[in-house]
Amino acid sequence: MASSSSSDERPGIVVIGTPRSGTTLLRRILDAHSAISSPPETYLLSGAARFLHEERFAAGLRIGVISGLAFAGFEEGDVLDRLRTFVFGFLNEHARAQGKPRWAEKTAFDAFHLPAIRRLCQGHVRFVCVKRHGLDVACSMADLVEKTGGYVQELHQYLQRTPEPLAALAHAWVDSARAVEQLAQEDPQAISLGYEELVQAPEETVRRVLEQLDEPWEEGLVERALGDAGRLGFGDWKTYGRAAIDDSSVGRWTALPGPTAQRLATICNPTLEALGYEPIPLSSEEVSEQDARRSYEFGLMLNRMKAKG
């Protein structure tokens, strides 16, 4: 591990996963640990990623702050060191204010900025990579959009590709999940876990994560995390309203209408398999125009029946 990112020589922790993958739950549990301070979403790393944004043109020149400052005599390593000191400084200071030696940072949409975040942080932090079934993520992200009334900037490109919101969210999951998995595979220090195991076997899963972080397990950690109202800030609103971990949303995608699940499966199956999930069986039946019209008629009949009470 390269130069310390933490006041106590223990590297900071970055929780990274596609949005709606249990990253807020994990953050709250880590924050309840006596040695780890994990504030609500700071957007520090995605902000740093935007600072490092660059574009590459045909001649191969990268246009952005790194190459711009290089022309001014500032080496890439120096720029990254200064940016890292700036970003980690907030987290270190916050941890000290909490009386804790180590910080953990988690902001849900960081998964869409991983190349730049890795450029800045890899070798200086411990990444904890969280994955979740793509169709469950798409359903949950749809809930988030309905709740917040809009799509964050990271999702705009996907909505521009397709008029189907769930398909757009499925594509977003594919890209971000693959980036997180690539990190998990390439960084020998990265820790991996799944949402499903986190909510179905929380103590066992968190114990394993803490062991890999060289932190001791603390009795009652999960209960303490959920019992504490926690610090207010950005993050998954749902976890703040729960006093116990709820695993009922595992497999929620199975309640999707068949054609919708099939549509999302065609998008997600290769990535599901790559992440160790079972691919969703695809129907080999083509829906004929006649069948589609008849299904539409059934829908009208049901609506009329409901209207009549």
Place this chain on the structure above:
Amino acid sequence: MALTRESLREFLGGKTRANFDQVGDDDELFSSGLIDSFVMVDLMSLLEKQTGARIAPEDLMSLDTVQQILDFSASKQR
């Protein structure tokens, strides 16, 4: 071929997250919200394909329980 109780329960269980082994033959399916309109549409498509009969709007009221669906299927066998 008539729809069997087993195949019907398997079909409905596969379409929803409910454990249809615990759903009684006379429990309301659609009117109780146990199955939604999407599943109901798929069920009606299945019934028409299996029986060759055309489901009329007035039939819908009698397709709300496992037993009613089985009775409809049996009554419409070719």
